[in-house]
Amino acid sequence: MNVNYKNRRNVSGSAGGATGHPSTTPSLHHSGSTPPAPLPRRNLNRGYQQLRVWQDAIDLYRLTCETFQNWPFERKKIVSQAIASADSVHRNIAEGYCRRTIREYLQALNISLGSLGESVSGYFAYQRAGQITPEQFEMLDALAFRLENGMLRLVESLERKRDEGSWTEAVVLRESNEVYGSEAKNWIAGETE
Secondary structure (H helix, E strand, O other), X not given: OOOOOOOOEOXXXXXXXXXXXXXXXXOOOOOOOOOOOOOOOOOHHHHHHHOHHHHHHHHHHXXXXXXXXXXXXXXXXXXHHHHXXXXXXXXXXXXXXXXXXXXXXXXXXXXXXXXXXXXXXXXXXXXXXXXXXXXXXXXXXXXXXXXXXXXHHHHHHHHHHHHHOOOOOOOOOOOOHXXXXXXXXXXXXOEEO
C-alpha cells in the first residue's frame, strides 16, 4: 500500500494542522480506481483469526446470510434471529480468545456452542417447514457439524490444559522501544535485553 504523507490542511487552512508542522499520519483516503491492498494486521489479541473454528464460524455466518437473504419481509424476524445466532458463534470464539483467563475463554466457547446449537435447531426447523431446500439444509448442517466437533475438541483440549495446570495466564509482550522513541529497556520474563 502506498501511504500518502503529504501535508494536509486543517480547517483554518494552515499546513500541518494545529501545530503548524507537517503531518506524519498516513492518509486514510486513496486516489485511484482500486482500493489499496489490505495490510496484514497481526498481534497477540488477533490470534483467534488463525483458529480453524473461528474461520469455520465466519463461513457459517456467511452461508447463513446467503441462505436467508431473499426471504420475504413477513419472515424478517426469523431471518434476523438466524443471522444473529450464527453471528454470535464467531464473536464469542474471538471474545473468549481475547480474555486473559482460561475460565473466561471456556465460558465464551460454551456460549458460542449454545449459539451454534440455536442455529442448528433453526436449520432443522426451517427444513422441516419447507422454508429451505434439502440442499441448503445439508450445506448448513455439514458446516455446523464440522464446527461443533472442532469446538468440542478445543474445549476438551483447554479443559485438559486447565486441569494439568499447563495453561499460562500471564501474557508476556515484547515491544520495540523504537516505536515509542524510548531509551527504556525491554522487559521479557523479568530480564532486560
